[in-house]
Amino acid sequence: MALSRVSRAELKDTVDPHTVVASDTVYEGFIWDVQRDEFRMGDEDSTLKRDFITHPGAVSIVALDEQDRVLLINQYRHPVGMRMWEIPAGLLDVDGEPPHTAAQRELAEEADMTADDWHVLVDFHNSPGSSSEANRIFLARGLHEVPEAERHERDGEEAEIIVRFADLDDTVAAALSGQINSPAAVLGILAAHAARAQDWTSLRPVDSPWPGHLNFR
Numbered sequence: 001m002a003l004s005r006v007s008r009a010e011l012k013d014t015v016d017p018h019t020v021v022a023s024d025t026v027y028e029g030f031i032w033d034v035q036r037d038e039f040r041m042g043d044e045d046s047t048l049k050r051d052f053i054t055h056p057g058a059v060s061i062v063a064l065d066e067q068d069r070v071l072l073i074n075q076y077r078h079p080v081g082m083r084m085w086e087i088p089a090g091l092l093d094v095d096g097e098p099p100h101t102a103a104q105r106e107l108a109e110e111a112d113m114t115a116d117d118w119h120v121l122v123d124f125h126n127s128p129g130s131s132s133e134a135n136r137i138f139l140a141r142g143l144h145e146v147p148e149a150e151r152h153e154r155d156g157e158e159a160e161i162i163v164r165f166a167d168l169d170d171t172v173a174a175a176l177s178g179q180i181n182s183p184a185a186v187l188g189i190l191a192a193h194a195a196r197a198q199d200w201t202s203l204r205p206v207d208s209p210w211p212g213h214l215n216f217r
Contacts, residue, residue, distance in 0.1 A: 015211050021047055025054075031091070032056070055133035057213045059103040060089035060184040062121055062192045063113060063140045069165040070189060071111055071143070076157050085166075085174070086182040087137075087189075092213075099213075100206035103138045109152040111163050116142030119203035122191040123212055126183060134213040137188040139195070139203060168193060 019040045027034035035054045038047045063071035072085050090106035092099060100118055107113050121139040125131075146152075154161060166174075172193050175186040195202050 013212065018042075026051065051130075053131040053133065055131055057092040057099075057133060058089055058135045058184075059092060059099050059106060060087050060135055060137045060188055061103050061107050061140050062087055062137060062188040063107060063111065063115060063143055064168065064192060065141075065143050065165065068168045068196070070168050070171050070192070071113065072164055072166055072171070072185070073110055074162040074164070076160060078157070082181075084182050085180045085185060087185045089135075089184055098207070099136050099210065100138060103136075103140070107140060108146050109154070110158060110161060112146045112151050113140075114144045114146060115140035116144070118206045119200075120206060120208045121195065121203065122187060123210060124183070124187055125212060132214055134210070135184055136210060136213070137184060137191065138206065139192060168196070 020037050021040060022038040024036050025033050026036045032053050032055045034051055036049060036051050038049045040047050061071075065071070071088070073088055074083055074085055076083050088107050088110040090102060090110070092102055094102065094105075097105075103118070104114070107115065117140065119139045121137045123134065123136050126133045126135060168189070171180070171185075171189045174180045175189050180186060
């Protein structure tokens with residue numbers, strides 16, 4: 001079978017909401033809920049039912065210093081029972097807060113850092129078959145430490161965060177060898193490596209459209 005080629009212009013996810021005939025919250029959690037939708041595909045008379053996690057969305061940050069070192073945090077993740085090397089990240093759970101402002105806040109809270117230069121690096125959905133979570137990864141450069149007296153007091157899992165720098169090339173090798181598994185870290189690291197190879201020409205402005213985020217359309 002001969003398959004037609006998709007052009008560069010056609011390689012674009014599109015917003016295409018289907019007709020929802022019923023919707024219920026079947027579980028209310030501490031951070032996110034589980035929603036059950038009954039919806040119709042096209043002109044079909046029959047309907048489908050799907051349960052999925054409703055999620056406010058999240059931002060992540062590849063913070064890169066002048067030596068091309070990535071700022072990583074090591075944090076315990078209870079669902080998988082692992083301490084994982086990750087990039088700073090957080091939920092979009094403050095009403096009216098723009099994504100890039102949330103990213104700046106999270107970088108300061110989780111890693112005690114600010115940055116002069118911000119761009120959108122890459123967007124992704126964690127698990128579009130089971131969750132509405134959209135994640136935007138920013139590239140932050142021109143790093144500065146937050147003065148000690150102004151640092152955020154971390155609690156919960158964040159109280160045990162360890163912050164370190166690692167060479168970008170080493171983090172790429174760790175991602176490809178399976179040594180690190182955080183989806184935002186793996187994708188952000190590989191995207192930063194690819195963007196650097198293109199002399200950063202693929203970077204987007206911090207307020208670029210984000211149609212994949214249901215609350216940001």
